[in-house]
Amino acid sequence: MSPNDPSFVLRSTATSPFGRKVRMAIEVLGIGHLVTLEPADTLDANDTLRQQNPLGKMPCLLLPDGTAIYDSGVIIEFLAEGAGSDALVPREGPERYIALTRARLADGITEAGLLMVYENRFRDPGTQSERWLDHQRGKVNRALAAFEANPPDLAKTDIVSIGLSCALGYLDWRRPVKWRDNHPRLVAWLAAFAKNEPAFARTAAPNA
Numbered sequence: 001m002s003p004n005d006p007s008f009v010l011r012s013t014a015t016s017p018f019g020r021k022v023r024m025a026i027e028v029l030g031i032g033h034l035v036t037l038e039p040a041d042t043l044d045a046n047d048t049l050r051q052q053n054p055l056g057k058m059p060c061l062l063l064p065d066g067t068a069i070y071d072s073g074v075i076i077e078f079l080a081e082g083a084g085s086d087a088l089v090p091r092e093g094p095e096r097y098i099a100l101t102r103a104r105l106a107d108g109i110t111e112a113g114l115l116m117v118y119e120n121r122f123r124d125p126g127t128q129s130e131r132w133l134d135h136q137r138g139k140v141n142r143a144l145a146a147f148e149a150n151p152p153d154l155a156k157t158d159i160v161s162i163g164l165s166c167a168l169g170y171l172d173w174r175r176p177v178k179w180r181d182n183h184p185r186l187v188a189w190l191a192a193f194a195k196n197e198p199a200f201a202r203t204a205a206p207n208a
């Protein structure tokens with residue numbers, strides 16, 4: 001992307017963990033000047049988000065001609081390709097698919113955590129399903145165990161470390177699952193990652 005390139009609109013709140021992935025990628029790619037953040041309200045039927053992404057989910061990137069690109073992983077690949085960078089996602093070969101798979105595993109932690117938060121937010125008090133919450137908690141715990149056994153490479157910021165740091169940041173913020181006591185390697189990994197990568201602190205949810 002050259003300085004003459006058009007600018008993009010990112011529909012996302014500053015608190016969305018999936019939006020945070022994209023905001024981190026934008027910082028790491030150094031293309032913040034090309035992207036304007038426009039908050040979205042996923043609960044508002046009149047918000048244009050539902051026309052831009054029929055799923056009504058954020059983040060959603062709008063190109064200058066109105067074309068919408070989602071979800072977070074697709075947006076990151078789109079922006080990285082435009083910036084001519086293969087630092088975030090390997091361009092080809094098994095490394096590419098291993099990275100994408102691990103990134104999806106990290107996203108799965110966020111997804112399951114989000115569903116647990118929504119279970120409490122959307123259901124009337126006392127009607128939450130413990131069985132459903134346990135089902136989601138199992139996903140989070142198994143994925144955390146996999147990363148505890150094999151944390152991402154601290155030498156680089158890529159789609160895996162971005163996804164995992166946002167997932168752990170979300171667990172710390174909304175606390176659907178307690179993870180710090182029983183994942184010492186991940187605790188150390190997140191602290192080191194946060195030290196190495198300033199975009200992590202800069203994209204934290206306000207008041208997190």
Ligand SMILES: N[C@@H](CCC(=O)N[C@@H](CS)C(=O)NCC(=O)O)C(=O)O
Pocket residue numbers: 016017018019042055056057058059070071072073107114
């Ligand atoms: N797979 C999607 C997930 C996006 C997602 O679930 N976003 C949440 C906010 S963090 C959302 O829009 N939730 C509203 C809804 O599900 O209606 C991605 O990676 O972008």
